[in-house]
Amino acid sequence: xxxxxxxxxxxxxxxxxxxxxxxxxxxxxxxxxxxxxxxxxxxxxxxxxxxxxxxxxxxxxxxxxxxxxxxxxxxxxxxxxxxxxxxxxxxxxxxxxxxxxxxxxxxxxxxxxxxxxxxxxxxxxxxxxxxxxxxxxxxxxxxxxxxxxxxxxxxxxxxxxxxxxxxxxxxxxxxxxxxxxxxxxxxxxxxxxxxxxxxxxxxxxxxxxxxxxxxxxxxxxxxxxxxxxxxxxxxxxxxxxxxxxxxxxxxxxxxxxxxxxxxxxxxxxxxxxxxxxxxxxxxxxxxxxxxxxxxxxxxxxxxxxxxxxxxxxxxxxxxxxxxxxxxxxxxxxxxxxxxxxxxxxxxxxxxxxxxxxxxxxxxxxxxxxxxxxxxxxxxxxxxxxxxxxxxxxxxxxxxxxxxx
Numbered sequence: 362x363x364x365x366x367x368x369x370x371x372x373x374x375x376x377x378x379x380x381x382x383x384x385x386x387x388x389x390x391x392x393x394x395x396x397x398x399x400x401x402x403x404x405x406x407x408x409x410x411x412x413x414x415x416x417x418x419x420x421x422x423x424x425x426x427x428x429x430x431x432x433x434x435x436x437x438x439x440x441x442x443x444x445x446x447x448x449x450x451x452x453x454x455x456x457x458x459x460x461x462x463x464x465x466x467x468x469x470x471x472x473x474x475x476x477x478x479x480x481x482x483x484x485x486x487x488x489x490x491x492x493x494x495x496x497x498x499x500x501x502x503x504x505x506x507x508x509x510x511x512x513x514x515x516x517x518x519x520x521x522x523x524x525x526x527x528x529x530x531x532x533x534x535x536x537x538x539x540x541x542x543x544x545x546x547x548x549x550x551x552x553x554x555x556x557x558x559x560x561x562x563x564x565x566x567x568x569x570x571x572x573x574x575x576x577x578x579x580x581x582x583x584x585x586x587x588x589x590x591x592x593x594x595x596x597x598x599x600x601x602x603x604x605x606x607x608x609x610x611x612x613x614x615x616x617x618x619x620x621x622x623x624x625x626x627x628x629x630x631x632x633x634x635x636x637x638x639x640x641x642x643x644x645x646x647x648x649x650x651x652x653x654x655x656x657x658x659x660x661x662x663x664x665x666x667x668x669x670x671x672x673x674x675x676x677x678x679x680x681x682x683x684x685x686x687x688x689x690x691x692x693x694x695x696x697x698x699x700x701x702x703x704x705x706x707x708x709x710x711x712x713x714x715x716x717x718x719x720x721x722x723x724x725x726x727x728x729x730x731x732x733x734x735x736x737x738x739x740x741x742x743x744x745x746x747x748x749x750x751x752x753x754x755x756x757x758x759x760x761x762x763x764x765x
Contacts (some may be wrong), residue, residue: 461750467660522752526594689724
């Protein structure tokens, strides 16, 4: 049934209220209209519906009315009726949760995340060597066990957000192409939903991180955001005014063959200097073996290098800094094209240690123009658990009326 004209307005109003509470909460009802541009009556209707849906709740204990600053050292409480503050329902007694699934090449990560993007539980599931055809069923079975054992009693589960690299079409939850996993036209959302009995949303992990930054990260990200993901898969995402660009067929963000200035690394495509061939985790791990830093190829080679560098191994530190400079030169190209308010780089060593992030910034150059706009993800090492759950949460914050 097509929506009536009032439906879209109600959805937009509900989203405005929910986002105001996300950004500024806890809030009294009377504070919300000036933050989201709605009338008090519209705010009252939407907060009632959001309370009923369990997305908002009233904080225990009254909040005093706005203070008037007196001549003394601190604010003086103004007389008036006590106000009951509203906040997102993240409390232990009934607050809804989103499940997250990040599907990596050697392993996947499961998570439970609340409405503020806070991770309550997470677990890794190694699955290297599992065949492409059997992998979705194996992930679903292990994820089901995780959810049964980790979800607190009484807290509703809104559904599952799943994120992975490659070409993903979120409209129908299809993995169009993921070369490293050997998937083509895989209806991943439908398969996981059938096996888990949950609503499932699927998107590319670069876009998922961008959505998480817009929802839970720095305010500048809501203006314009560029995200560069460096892992076993290399890709990117761009957002402007709170919307992440997908492009025709949701194919935007493929930067695997972006030419990196100064790189002569051969690529499988026949060219040299492509970003995927110059900076991916697989390439870094192979180089670590060649230099004798790690004894044999390992799926967690980047983690091993970070640990070795932290314990004083100069070879590991040197290799990580080389990759950071490669990433920085690629970032400079993207910065020149998009000139975003903030550029988020999700690359493990720079997420864990600021020194490697500084190396990326230095290699990007032009500090007067870009300053410190190159940043690590707001969630830090929890970036992928949060981002995957945000695949489910971002549409909810755009249209909470689906639950009201």
